[in-house]
Amino acid sequence: MSKSPFFSDADRALIAGAVGEAESRTSGEIVPVIVPRSSDYSVVGWKSAMAGAFLGLVGYELYVFQYAGWTGDSWLDALGISVFLVLGIVSSLLASTFVEGYERLLIGRAAMDAAVHQRAMKAFVDHEVFSTRDRTGIVLLVSLFEHRVEVFGDSGINEIVKPEDWAEVVSQIIMGIKAKDATGGLVKGIEACGSLLEHAGVHIKVDDTDELSNQPRFEE
Structure with missing residues (x-):
């Protein structure tokens, strides 16, 4: 897994720990993906x-x-x-x-929004977030250049959680980035994601397993 010049090994450990804690309360599988930018924008x-x-x-x-x-x-x-x-x-x-x-x-805003959305869908496929048993995978894409965060959930999540419900998750991450604390923002966003899934009814099951790695993914 590639590293990022913006995140140290300690940052990676904090993010992975937040994912593990959030997933201990829900069957959702959270996959943080950080990219420097979502497109080259010709x-x-x-x-x-x-x-x-x-x-x-x-x-x-x-x-x-x-x-x-x-x-x-x-x-x-x-x-x-x-x-x-x-x-x-x-x-x-x-x-x-x-x-x-x-x-x-x-x-322009519209072009960046479209590019970030496309990159989130690509990350969903590239990291096989669709492979969970109950289709409860979630991509948290952070696109640094665009200052954008996109949440892309699988069908099992989208049946329960509405698109507008992710606003607090996105807000926490963006506030952290604006405060020059991307790691802290991600940790708070992941915590908010876990709470949202828990309260929405994406409950953890008796035979639940950790199906996807908790480590953040860094892409070029």
Whole structure:
């Protein structure tokens, strides 16, 4: 199982311990999956170039108005336009590469939501979360770049727990990440998940076994 530069061995042990404790009260099988990002977002390149070109043209117009007046040959200066376009595009591309907030702005909320959802479904299949006896597996996907958490439950969970019921679980994890304590957020989110499943009626059975590893999964 791969490691993550964001989580130490002690962090992994805390998360695994929280999973074990939560699962001691319910037949749900909780699988935390942490990914640096859910997609490469190919749209960033062209969106960044378009934004840079627009800013370059705006910058050129401001330059003309400031230094050349409202009329004059500066509007026909192809070299000047080219320089501002190149500067705008290069600056935007560099910003989208090194400034995550700007990259997220270019991607947009809807695209990130869709990508995180798709990644959660992929994790569900890749880690065989569907293989539990009573279909009670749950993926807790944490996508760090997008600042998103997705809960993806199997059919045995979805029959009992409504999508909106996961709000507290998601909130606990996100609050931890915002507070620079991703491990603490995950532990609290997993505890909330265990309590939710217990109160919803996903009861542990006499012959219950630990069907899936409690260790968090770290993906590239």
